[in-house]
Amino acid sequence: MNTNITTRFKQTITPWLLVGLPTIALGFLLLLQANKLLTVFQNDWISQGIFLGLGITAAIFFYSNRFRFLLITFLVYIVGGIVFRMMNQLPFGESFAFDLSLGFYIYGALFFGGFILAFALLRWRIASVLWGLLLLALLIVQITRTQAIYTGAELAIIFLGIFFYGFYIILTTELLRNIGSEENKRYALLLRKTTVGCSILLLLTLIVGLIFWKSFNDLADKLAQGHFDNKDNSTSMTKRNKDGSMANNDRLNLTGGLSKNKTLVFVAHLNNFMEDGRTPNPLYFTAFYYNKFDAESQSFMADDSMPSNDLFKPNPAAIPLYFNKMDTTVIRNSKGNLKRKIASAEIYKVTLGAEEFLAPSTAFLCQPISVPKDYQNQFKSAYRAQMWISELNSAYFVYNGGNTDMGLEMFQQERFNELRKAENYSHEDPAFMKYFTQYPQGEAYQKIDRLAHQIGDNKPTVMDKMLAIRDYFLQKGPNGKTLFQYSDNPGLPGIPTASKLDFFLFQNHKGYCAYYAGATLMMLRALGIPSRIAAGFMTVDRSSKNPGWYWYYADQAHAWVQVYFPGYGWMDFDTTVPDENTQQAPQPDGTPPLGNLQTYFVGDGTITNINKQTKEVDIKLQRFIIQEKTFDANPPVEIKTDASQAKVTMDTGTVDFSKLQTGMHVTAASSAETLKNIKAEETNQPNELLKQLPSPVPVDEIKIVVPESEKKKNQLTEETAAKNATWVSVISVLGAILVLLVILFYTMPYLVFQFLKSKAKKSTYYSYQASNFYLNQLGYSRTTESPNSFAHRMDGLFGTNYEKFNNIYQKYKYSKQELSAEEQSFSQQFLPDFIKNIQQKIPFKKRMISFLNPFITFNFFGKK
Amino acid sequence: MNKYLAEISNQSSTSFWKKVPFSWYLLLFLLATGIVFWLLKPPAAEAGSSVVFLYRFVQKFVWITAAIVLAFSFLSVLITWLLFFNKKNSGNIKAQLDGGDDNRIKMHLQSSMKPVGGFIKLRFVFANQHASQILLLEPIPDPKSEKGFTTYLLKTALPNITEYDLEKLVFYFSDFLQFFRFPLSLDKKHLIVQTPEKKDWQNPQIRPQKTQSETEKVYSNRKSAGDLLHFKQYESNDDIRRIVWPLYAKTGELVVRQPEIHSQYASDALIYASFYNKLSIEEGTHLSLKMLDFYKNIVYTSFKKLKDDDEFAIYLTTDQNSKVPIPSENEVKDHIANCEWQRTRSLKQIGKKDNISLLIVSSLDDPDEIAELAQNESIGMEILFVPLSEAFSKPSKKAWISWIFTHQKNNQYVWDLLRWRSNPMRQQILENESRIQHILSLRKSSLLAS
Secondary structure, eight states, X not given: OHHHHHHHHHHHHHHIIIIIHHHHHHHHHHHHHHHHHOGGGTTOHHXXXXXXXXXXXXXXXXXXXXXXXXXXXXXXXXXXXXHHHHHHXXXXXXXXXXXXXXXXXXXXXXXXXXXXXXXXXXXXXXXXXXXXXXXXXXXXXXXXXXXXXXXXXXXXXXXXXXXXXXXHHHHHHHHHHHHOSXXXXXXHHHHHHXXXXXXXHHHHHHHHHHHHHHHXXXXXXXXXXXXXXXXXXXXXXXXXXXXXXXXXXXEEEOOSEEOOOOOEEEEEEEOOBOTTSSSBOOOOEEEEEEEEEETTTTEEEEOTTOSSOOOOOOOGGGSOTTOOEEOTHHHHHTTBOTTEEXXXXXXXXXXXXXXXXXXXXXXXXXXXXXXXXXXXXXXXXXXXXXXXXXXXXXXXXXXXXXXXXXXXXXXXXXXXXXXXXOOOSTTSOHHHHHHHTOOOOSHXXXXXXXXXXXXXXXXXXXXXXXHHHHHHHHOBOTTSSBSSEEOSOOOOOSSTTSOHHHHIIIIIOEEOHHHHHHHHHHHHHHTXXXXXXXXXXXXXXXXXXXXXXXXXXXXXXXXXXXXXXXBBEEEEEOOOOOOHHHHHXXXXXXXXXXXXXXXXXXXXXXXXXXXXXXXXXXXXXXXXXXXXXXXXXXXXXXEEEEOTTOEXXXXXXXXXXXXXXXXXXXXXXXXXXXXXXXXXXXXXXXXXXXXXXXXXXXXXXXXXXXXXXXXXXXXXXXXXXXXXXXHHHHHHHHHHHHHHXXXXXXXXXXXXXXXXXXXXXXXXXXXXXXXXXXXXXXXXXXXXXXXXXXXXXXHHHHOOOHHHHHHHHHHHHHOSSOOOHHHHHHHHHHHHHHHHHHHHHSOHHHHXXXXXXXHHHHHHHHHO | OHHHHTTOSXXXXXXXXXTSSBOHHHHHHHHHHHHHHHHTOOOGGGTTSXXXXXXXXXXXXXXXXXXXXXXXXXXXXXXXXXXXXXXXXXXXXXXXXXXXXXXXXXXXXXXXOOXXXXXXXXXXXXXXXXXXXXXXXXXXXXXXXXXXXXXXXXXXXXXXXXXXXXXXXEEEEEOTTSOBEEEEEEEEEEEEEXXXXXXXXXXXXXXXXXXXXXXXXXXXXXXXXXXXXXXXXXXXXXXXXXXXXHHHHHHSOOEEEOOOOOOTTTXXXXXXXXXXXXXXXXTTSHHHHHHHHHHHHHHXXXXXXXXXXXXXXXEEXXXXXXXXXXXXXXXXXXXXXXXXXBSSOOGGGOXXXXXXXXXXXXXXXXXXXXXXXXXXXXXOOEEEEEOGGGGGOOOOHXXXXXXXXXXXXXXXXXXXXXXXXXXXXXXXXXXXXXXXXXXXXXXXXXXXXX
């Protein structure tokens, strides 16, 4: 009895130690991470881990005592269901009952999940493989969904840990299945095998670690680049492209810190003034609209599928110089027709990405323009944008909160009064309303909802509700200072899973633009007001030297809210309180790129010929512009241009003339005085207008239309494809070799027989070998019989002349006498008839199966 | 033989998976990896982002690490397999099999390198490619083992108590993760006997033999000195070691001490086990084999118990033994293992019934013949009846519960019971048992009365 109990104990404890304990430990780690990511877990990872461990332990106990999986799992499920029903009958309060239910689901799921996992690992081989791969998948999800920063060493530990654990589980579960635990002495063997296996795995882990060490560091850098600039769990409003240029981040994160830098991104001239025509009215430059909120990662995301999409995002690098791309549907989609006008802006890029397009809302046209010669070192490229802007929009909102400028104060009041006239939303498309008022579930957001109603319910108009929210952020605290403050490093709530907006609104009261915009958005949507977050660059008018010119640095990347007013469209509102550091330390702005010459002729086409000595470039025109009028060349017509004084540019800047190649798509622009008077009358034959041009046409700039970044992208794609091809092809080759080996393995008997048969035509020896081989393969081997008696037996079975042949062979082998002609003839013709006779007696299926057994072949030659 | 081999569950040495040099586990691993990565493919919109970089990195990581592990496993198996193959081809591989206790076999095999951290496994292949389960080869210390040989102890776990014609051994070289498994066969002709085992059974009774008193008398006579009662004249064939030299010195006569040899069966017990199949149950069926194994175990148990008592010399014979009765335990085991139900030699044909101390009969014997023996008072044998229905004893409640909730080896008895219940011969067998038990109980009563 004691022995039985001891044996049973060992049967249970062994798999628990080898498989259960490491899995439980891993479970604790996973739960710790899950609690950080998901608020639903409520940061109770220790208890959750215990339940998981209990489930695993229970499964190991049941498995070790050979309980049936389905039955026991079903019973566990039933018991759980009964307990849950009993709990539901208890008289708890609604809130407590909800928490209890949620807790039961979580803990129950963990217990049950651990149960299934452990049973599966011990019972089915595939489970250990799938579990290892699932861990990898979870790792990818965790890295991509969170904004945590990892160092190379941390990534190494995680990846190598998963590698070691994954193969360790495969090793130990196989050992437990193979060695088992029926006898005491097997435990020593199990322990020994596990130790040796782990040592091998450790060695292999070390080798893998050495191979990937650099890659881990690269991956860490890449991940940090993709989401962060700092390594202290902060974020940035901008990101770096592969070519080093800058762009707005397509995701707005709420983190513990915002990293900023003073890199000049672009310079813009905005032709938008107040009513007096002199006072510039700056507008924010928009890159994205964030319409969606992901409650799990607590971040805002762009969504191209938004209804009434009024975001115009052309690629300036792909538009020929001075030609424009226009999309007027955005004007309709902006749903604004009151107090609207067209304004234009010129944007000169410094570090802004070649493909990036920024302009005040709502841009609908983009025209690449030339950078003045003297500024070509500073600005890589430029474009002009036209926008359908609202006269009621302005960048002045919060920053002039001191109301020192009465004009601006009046302007704002007029703005608010105008917007108070906006109709209600009853005539709006329900789908539009539903989309732009969608609100996340959860207790934290319910709290924000209550706050919003508290602030805004008693306000008569949407404008007033918006102002109430603004005033909420500007309210003063008990100490007389504003309650809410701007901070680039607001920190995170102590509980990793807590809502960051909740923490910001109700506890911390510190944050950067994303917090203010996010909180404002939540409150507006809670009040049923369609709103969205816009991201781009905040316009700060710091210099009066060059009115209308604005400099944009990386730290001006910003997020604010847009509210929809029926008839007026989307209006900008910025509730971010002033950052005193920014206000008090103005950026030293430079000299704007003035002096852009009037362009009289622009030709867009393909280079047909280049004379490198004279620097004459022949272009086959598809389109051309004369005096700012665009014409299509019909048919395409070739012109000669004189590019001796021209700069050759791409969107990344000026390049050497030698970059030009025949077949390239280019745009040539000329500001030559000699073209000043060429006419651009409307005509049915636009090609006639070209006759006004001298030959060659002097051009000031030839811009290569295919942007460098696309080329790089193509190159990168090719490189990536090449890299992929390299190890895909290695794997394919290895796979093909493996398949070939298997095929060869199975067809070996057939191939060997064919070889022997081919030799048998001219050789008695091979005839004998072939016949013996054939019989042996079919299961008729001569073991203890003499060759003669074996041959005689075969003749009896198959009706062959094997005995006669055998005699001839014996004579051939041992006798000094030569074979007679008849004997030779017989021996040469023997094999085909012999095979035929056997085939008649043995069905094809049996023969085929026999010939797919290479081990019989090994045996045949092994006997030799 | 075939009827036994059909019972072997692992008739799979011809199956596909036993021939390829890798397990299906490896293919599963590769397939599962491919599926997971297909599912994890990031959307095209994220091309160029760090997500794609991460994804590619993980892809690379997994494939390279898997390749390293697989390459290591593959090479370690391949090298050791090639070494063994080489040795086999040059005829340097010898395997010697010795029977052991509890149906274990000791195998002495030429020492061979194992894959690093891996295994060498073995499968016995019998006639017609029927094969045993794969057994793990782990060496045991054996001081008697020859140099260059390694000893392994294997439990064959063959299904029935009989002799099996081993044809070859198939060795499998496996890596430490058991992804790869390279087989190599070695011709080996051998008879493997699955012998009966001792079971819980009643202690068999043997009737006292008259030779006992003779023996006592001899002992009492021996107390007197100078007796020549047990001496005889020396004859040429006598063992010279038995010459009583003191007597020769005294009398000059060569006499030998007569050993206290009891008459051949006078102080020995002969067990006769009948395998007669009067009911003509179909042989080779699962039930018939089950009953046969049960009967064999009881016969052996009875023999063993009596032998362990050490009161008499115990011999066993059966209706299939054409030689002298067998005294040694190992020979008894082997003989019993080879016995089968037979329909030709009934109890009537037993010669020298007087010499039998214990007759073991089964439910398949002829009750009339048993009755005849039982009623013949001149025959002083004990009759031990083995009701074969007890091979399918009704499981206890605990066994039923165990069968429902667990899949122990004992659960097989439940299935056997179900088959027994549905067997058409069952009623006939039970009736036979009832008659035999009645006959024997009458005999017992009459013996007690006398």
